Amino acid sequence: MAIFKSLFIFILAGLLEIGGGYLVWLWLKEDKPWWMGLAGGFILALYGVVATWQTAGFGRVYATYGGIFIVLALIWAWKVDGFKPDRWDIIGAAIALIGACMIIYMPRAR
Template identity: 80%
Template sequence: MDVIRSLAIFVLAGLCEIGGGYLMWLWLKEGKPLWYGLIGAVILAAYGVVATWQTANFGRVYATYGGVFIVLALLWAWKIDGFKPDKWDVIGASIALIGASIIIYMPRNA
């Protein structure tokens, strides 16, 4: 259950960062109203809090989150922004996710 909880926290953190960043992007680059930016800022702040719910140390959590973020960013771009990842996107994201999983979930002797 610890791995499932940890994965859920990574996904929630990613949705906060990508969703908040996307709202900021829409406000600043697409001319959406100010409230997009304000809500985006609040969601981005929530990302900073959600990430602290992980039990591993800061370095491992953020290194792992990088791999999870890559996958989530491609999924967001595909489902929300209409970008279709190609095979190289999928291969690269898979490699990043495998590396991230090794960093966070492999047993340690210390």
């Protein structure tokens, strides 16, 4: 159960970071209203809070988050921007995700 809770937190944090960053992107790069940038900044701040809900230390959490973020970013690009990941995108994301899960979930010698 702890792994599922941890994965949920990683996914929530990733969606907040990508969603907030996307709103800032739209504001600055696609001339959307200023309030989108403000909302994006607020959502990005929430991402920083949610990430602290993990029980592991900062370095290990953020290293793991990087691999999970790669997968989420590709899914976001596919579903929101119409970007179609190719096999190399998928293979690279799978490698990153496997490595990320090894970093956070493998048992450690005490």
